[in-house]
Amino acid sequence: MPSVFYDLVGQEHIIEILQSATVASREGAQTQEMTHAWLFTGPPGSGRSSAAIAFAQALICPNNGCGTCADCNSAKTNGHPDVEVIRTEGLSIKVEEIRELLTRVAWAPSMGGWRVVVMEDADRLTESAANALLKAVEEPGTRTVWLLCAPTLHDVLPTIRSRCRHLQLRTPSLETVTKVLINRDNIAPGMADFAARVSQGHIGRAKYIASNESVRSNRKLIMQLSLQLGSLAAAFQAAQTLVDLATSDANSISDERDEKEIEKLQEAYGKGATGRGMATGGAKAVKELEKEQKSRSTRRVLDSIDGALLDIATFYRDVMMVQSGNTESMINTDMREEIESYAASHPEHSTMLKINALMDARTNLARNAAPLVTCEALMCQLARK
Ligand SMILES: [Zn+2]
Numbered sequence: 001m002p003s004v005f006y007d008l009v010g011q012e013h014i015i016e017i018l019q020s021a022t023v024a025s026r027e028g029a030q031t032q033e034m035t036h037a038w039l040f041t042g043p044p045g046s047g048r049s050s051a052a053i054a055f056a057q058a059l060i061c062p063n064n065g066c067g068t069c070a071d072c073n074s075a076k077t078n079g080h081p082d083v084e085v086i087r088t089e090g091l092s093i094k095v096e097e098i099r100e101l102l103t104r105v106a107w108a109p110s111m112g113g114w115r116v117v118v119m120e121d122a123d124r125l126t127e128s129a130a131n132a133l134l135k136a137v138e139e140p141g142t143r144t145v146w147l148l149c150a151p152t153l154h155d156v157l158p159t160i161r162s163r164c165r166h167l168q169l170r171t172p173s174l175e176t177v178t179k180v181l182i183n184r185d186n187i188a189p190g191m192a193d194f195a196a197r198v199s200q201g202h203i204g205r206a207k208y209i210a211s212n213e214s215v216r217s218n219r220k221l222i223m224q225l226s227l228q229l230g231s232l233a234a235a236f237q238a239a240q241t242l243v244d245l246a247t248s249d250a251n252s253i254s255d256e257r258d259e260k261e262i263e264k265l266q267e268a269y270g271k272g273a274t275g276r277g278m279a280t281g282g283a284k285a286v287k288e289l290e291k292e293q294k295s296r297s298t299r300r301v302l303d304s305i306d307g308a309l310l311d312i313a314t315f316y317r318d319v320m321m322v323q324s325g326n327t328e329s330m331i332n333t334d335m336r337e338e339i340e341s342y343a344a345s346h347p348e349h350s351t352m353l354k355i356n357a358l359m360d361a362r363t364n365l366a367r368n369a370a371p372l373v374t375c376e377a378l379m380c381q382l383a384r385k
Pocket of ligand 1: 069070
């Protein structure tokens with residue numbers, strides 16, 4: 001029994017497909033089970049990239065994905081010559097990156113099996129990048145397999161998705177996530193239950209919350225914002241707090257790494273030396289890197305604000321549940337009292353409007369609206385009775 005698929009929690013329906021495709025791939029020719037382009041979709045945290053990477057391991061492992069051999073291990077850490085995992089931390093994947101990738105994967109697989117490309121954010125391809133990729137997906141080298149990941153089918157150009165076999169991942173249930181945290185990650189049952197609830201099926205995030213005190217306390221501050229919207233001034237203050245918390249969350253990861261990257265690059269060009277290298281090529285490269293880092297940190301802040309808005313939405317979702325008489329399936333059980341009193345003192349019809357306002361704010365942010373202004377407008381709407 002191959003074990004790279006063990007971690008795909010709650011995805012039994014696709015594990016079966018991937019296993020039979022792996023077996024079919026041994027026969028060499030492309031069969032109905034084994035095709036050269038796949039598209040994994042699912043909500044954040046459902047594990048679409050984990051599923052794609054597990055499949056990549058299974059394809060290059062001599063034992064169909066044992067999870068323990070050198071091939072399996074190196075494929076997972078992006079160290080296998082025939083497996084390439086494309087992760088973008090920037091806002092988009094540009095056509096130059098795709099062209100460069102295509103030159104790299106044009107070679108035959110070094111081990112004689114398959115060459116596998118996992119693209120974690122196919123939804124971030126610019127249109128010209130997608131078109132460059134399309135040609136490769138249409139006429140692949142016979143031994144190249146493309147595993148694309150995106151939140152939904154609609155995030156990928158129709159021309160590309162029509163050439164892929166589509167696999168839709170499910171959000172695992174609350175019970176499933178709780179069990180994994182207890183059994184796999186040794187997290188105490190009470191904490192596991194709390195983390196599974198507030199992360200709503202996002203296993204990675206659940207683990208992050210359960211094992212990180214500062215993340216939990218930041219989340220608490222964010223969840224309290226809805227209770228502090230007594231005046232217009234308070235609403236503006238809440239927006240500022242939200243953006244500040246999200247930014248500091250995002251920057252705590254970026255800063256150290258950014259500095260190291262710049263240093264490494266300067267070393268490569270001979271830092272401190274007076275040679276022409278640093279003066280010409282080096283300075284330009286540092287500027288390029290700084291630009292990339294800026295795009296990366298912008299995305300991280302936006303992701304962080306988006307996560308905070310989703311958290312806040314669970315507050316109003318709970319309020320709505322209580323207002324309709326359901327107190328059983330509350331997500332924020334640690335705020336039960338506050339939620340019940342909010343539900344009693346606010347009209348039912350406004351709760352849905354507030355949830356809609358939150359979702360509109362997320363859409364606007366995804367379209368590059370200015371974060372602070374968007375959050376201010378949102379908080380003013382949430383402040384209404
Ligand atoms: Zn293996």
